[in-house]
Each structure stands twice: as C-alpha cells, then as structure tokens.
Amino acid sequence: MTAEAPPAAPVPAYGRLIPVTVHFDDLDALGLLHNARYPVMVERAWTALWNERGFGFEGDWEAAGDFCNAVKELRISYEAPINRPGAYAVHLWLERLGNTGLTYGFRFCSADGSVTYAHGTRVLVRLDAGTLRPTQWSDRFRALGRELLRSRG
Template sequence: MTAEAPAPGTAAPPYGVLVPSHVHFDDLDALGLLHNGRYPVLVERAWSAYWQALGWSYRGNWAEAEDACNAVREFTIGYERPVTLSGDYAVHLWLERLGTTGLTYGFRYCSADGAVTHARGRRVLVRLDPGTLRPTPWSERFRKEAQQLLPAEDLAV
C-alpha cells in the first residue's frame, strides 16, 4: 500500500491524504495511553512516508535535499481522545497554506478508517537555502505536488 492510499475499506478523506500509522506497545505510557510526545513523531513519520512515496527525501546532504531542506517554525497539537491500544491508526494530512517559502499543514491522528479523531494540529515549515539557511522559494515541482493536499477551494494559491 502506498502512503497516498487509505487502508483497505477506508473512504478517502474529502481533502488531503490518509496515511497509515501504527502504535506499538512501547509507545504507550504507564497508564496505557499513547504518550503525548509520541504523537508528533507519528505525524512526522506519516509526513515523511507521504513525501518519500513521491520521491522526496533527505539523505544526509542538505545541498542535494532540494525542498526537503526545510525547518519547522511552529508546531501545535490538541489532544481530543486518548489512544488506549496498540494497533493500526492513520494520520490525515492536508495543506492549509502554501506560500512562497513556507507552508502550513494540518493533521489529525485518527482511527485507521479516519472516523475517530484522537488529536489534531498544525505545523509550519520554511524551505531553507542549504548554503545560507535563509528562506528560499519552493520549487515548481514541489508546489505542483503539494497543491494536491490543498482543499479544492484553495487550489488557486
């Protein structure tokens, strides 16, 4: 299954993508809840899986990283319903804003079918020039692929 496809039997979300995720027993805290610090890691893994499926990845060389040379400017998360069991879940990813050098994406950590939301948040990224580490514009290739994650009414961005 590719990162772009929802789990079998899962309806595609109306915008963005549903990326499979798995909670392991050791992700749970002493109370048997998914530890609050694991949510950002699981979201990051889903984001990475999505872009890697499209051919984007960071391989240890910023000069060759292209649009993967970016930094997190902001990360917020709200917890709505605890995850109490290990097993299969999903991360619903979408773009809220695609600017010249930055982007904001939204996410939900949810049940594998996308029906139950456990946490939701947003993350702001800035693309960096590998030589100066200053903001630089996203490539046209990246912009084209990223626009697929925008809600339909925002495709004119």
C-alpha cells in the same frame, strides 16, 4: 472458495489518509499513547507521503532540496486518548502553501478516519542549505503540494 480482498481505506474529501502503527512501547505508564509520540508519528506519515512523491533526505542537505526545511510552529490539541497498540491513521493536508513556507494540518485518527484523537497544524519554512535562510519551494514541490490543499479555490 476465494478470500475477499480487505476493504479499501476511505478516501478523505481533501488531503491523504496515511496508515500508522502504535506499538506497545509508544504507550506511557498509564497505558496511553505518550503525548510526544503524536508529532513523531505525524512526521513519519508526512515523510512517507513525500517519499511516495520522490522527495526525501539521504544525508546531503544540498541534495535534499525541498526537504531542507525547519519547523517554525507546531500546535496540537488532544481530543481522546489512544489506549491500545494497533492500526491507526494520520490524515494530512496543506492549509497554506506560500513561496517559502507552508502550513499543514493533520488529524491523528482511527484507521478508517472516523475517530479523531488529536489534531493540529505545523508551519515549515524551506531553507537554503548553504545559508539557512528562507528560499522558495521548487516548482515540482509546489505542484504536488497544491494537490494536498484543503481549499483549492
């Protein structure tokens, strides 16, 4: 008798579904995922996604290129509480990809993407490492970013 492979993660119509794990120590005194943990886990999911594509930060802002960016705005709405540790997912996509900035959307959801616990957007600005002034995303970053756009039309 051979074991069956686990079912593949569902593929959303746009963006990517990135697995995340909620640990017991992520919960607050009421046993709920602490509100401040959601943005941290979304950030980790984005980092994993961009690392898969060859982008990252290894301690040198000059070498970080497109990873040298700053948050301009973060909005999050909490829809349903997470009250136990375990496997979940973050659904990620780009709403807008500009010359020096972008807006990404996210949903913190069940592992299969069917239940939304929180959703929101975050605006990033690409910075020049020397001046800390806005600068353009690289052509490579823009090409990969276009693949994540919610509406490609």
